[in-house]
Amino acid sequence: MTRLMDIIAQLISVVCYPLFIPTYGMALFCYAYSMHVQPLSIVWILIAVIGTLLLTCALPISAIAILMRQGKVKDIQIEDAKERRVPYIYTIIGFGCWSYFIIHILQAPHSLRFISIGAVVAITLVALINHKWKISAHLTGFGGLFGGLISYCLEIGAIPTWSMLCVWFLGALVIMFARLRLNAHTGAQVSAGWLLGMACTCLPYCIYLLYAA
Numbered sequence: 001m002t003r004l005m006d007i008i009a010q011l012i013s014v015v016c017y018p019l020f021i022p023t024y025g026m027a028l029f030c031y032a033y034s035m036h037v038q039p040l041s042i043v044w045i046l047i048a049v050i051g052t053l054l055l056t057c058a059l060p061i062s063a064i065a066i067l068m069r070q071g072k073v074k075d076i077q078i079e080d081a082k083e084r085r086v087p088y089i090y091t092i093i094g095f096g097c098w099s100y101f102i103i104h105i106l107q108a109p110h111s112l113r114f115i116s117i118g119a120v121v122a123i124t125l126v127a128l129i130n131h132k133w134k135i136s137a138h139l140t141g142f143g144g145l146f147g148g149l150i151s152y153c154l155e156i157g158a159i160p161t162w163s164m165l166c167v168w169f170l171g172a173l174v175i176m177f178a179r180l181r182l183n184a185h186t187g188a189q190v191s192a193g194w195l196l197g198m199a200c201t202c203l204p205y206c207i208y209l210l211y212a213a
Helices: 002-015 018-036 042-069 081-105 110-129 137-156 162-181 187-212
Strands: none
Touching: 002 162, 018 042, 018 081, 018 110, 018 137, 042 081, 081 110, 110 137, 110 187, 137 162, 137 187, 162 187
């Protein structure tokens, strides 16, 4: 049973790997926007999802793979906080390019623009905090996804249902369980990661709304 729980925790950690989250989020945004606002063209969706995948996932993972071959990083999860410093630089560059892509090339809706900016801020803060404290990047990513959902709902004037909120909170708890089960983080580190991610992708759009009002 213990072995099974470890395998489940590892599987959850892989599926919810931080660099996969932006692509999940973009696919979710395209679906929700097409359903609730106006249909997006297939071409726009493909460019948005593939561009997100390349800039926020493929680019950083390629850098991590090179570092692994050089022996500077042990594994893709990068559990050692000291090994995360160089990968974070490449990740920040990738996310910065993604934000430019969202704002200037896709000319995406305002909420998505501020979400992309918030994501850059979040990953930069995680990289800085990581020098002293191993905050959870997994929960920062999932918290960012939740904050992005709130920003999107604010833009279209929708109110998240209780069932939707419960699903998101349950998802956060599942990822927290996985990271704690693997002894990758403490309870404080996973909680702080979730709050940081949520704040970074939600607050920028909220501030924009206050000034735009």
